[in-house]
Amino acid sequence: DADVTQTPRNRITKTGKRIMLECSQTKGHDRMYWYRQDPGLGLQLIYYSFDVKDINKGEISDGYSVSRQAQAKFSLSLESAIPNQTALYFCATSAKGGGYTFGSGTRLTVV
Amino acid sequence: GENVEQHPSTLSVQEGDSAVIKCTYSDSASNYFPWYKQELGKRPQLIIDIRSNVGEKKDQRIAVTLNKTAKHFSLHITETQPEDSAVYFCAADGGYSNYQLIWGAGTKLIIKP
Numbered sequence: 001d002a003d004v005t006q007t008p009r010n011r012i013t014k015t016g017k018r019i020m021l022e023c024s025q026t027k028g029h030d031r032m033y034w035y036r037q038d039p040g041l042g043l044q045l046i047y048y049s050f051d052v053k054d055i056n057k058g059e060i061s062d063g064y065s066v067s068r069q070a071q072a073k074f075s076l077s078l079e080s081a082i083p084n085q086t087a088l089y090f091c092a093t094s095a096k097g098g099g100y101t102f103g104s105g106t107r108l109t110v111v
Numbered sequence: 112g113e114n115v116e117q118h119p120s121t122l123s124v125q126e127g128d129s130a131v132i133k134c135t136y137s138d139s140a141s142n143y144f145p146w147y148k149q150e151l152g153k154r155p156q157l158i159i160d161i162r163s164n165v166g167e168k169k170d171q172r173i174a175v176t177l178n179k180t181a182k183h184f185s186l187h188i189t190e191t192q193p194e195d196s197a198v199y200f201c202a203a204d205g206g207y208s209n210y211q212l213i214w215g216a217g218t219k220l221i222i223k224p
Binding site: 097 | 143147155156209217
């Protein structure tokens, strides 16, 4: 059973559209994260949340927003998608002081 | 805050040889140092980790060493195999601030047949 689930797995959208990527987890972790990965590059932190009432910006939050609907759910929105937001997006979870468990990723293409 | 540097960015080794990837960190309060493997198009997955009270940890062909004085840690892969080809990321936690992981830039490991 997948313990960190991302939906959709792939998405093609048009410039200017609003899009939401969803993440749910069965790990029981309080901490959740959204990362962006461009081809051949590393992990860039977009937003993170240490509990349901805690939301923090990461290094590349401009153009993105998040919602922590419950301990197990953390969604990422692109308010008005642009082509340079084409990337692979990962959700991750962790306990405090522990390793991260990543979802399978969402491959987003903005045309 | 914490800064993690990872070297080399690309490493090519002959199948059967050993591979070593090194990371340095800046925050002496960091306590947790994991290594992740990411195969092409897949999610990063934890392969081994070490905490600051331990100097070395092994799991079959992989090992991690930690030098707290010098603030560096390394991943060692022995008897490399084609399936070891991947991108490897090191990370260090933020210590007493929030324990969030700070990531290295990644090393692409290529195993030559």
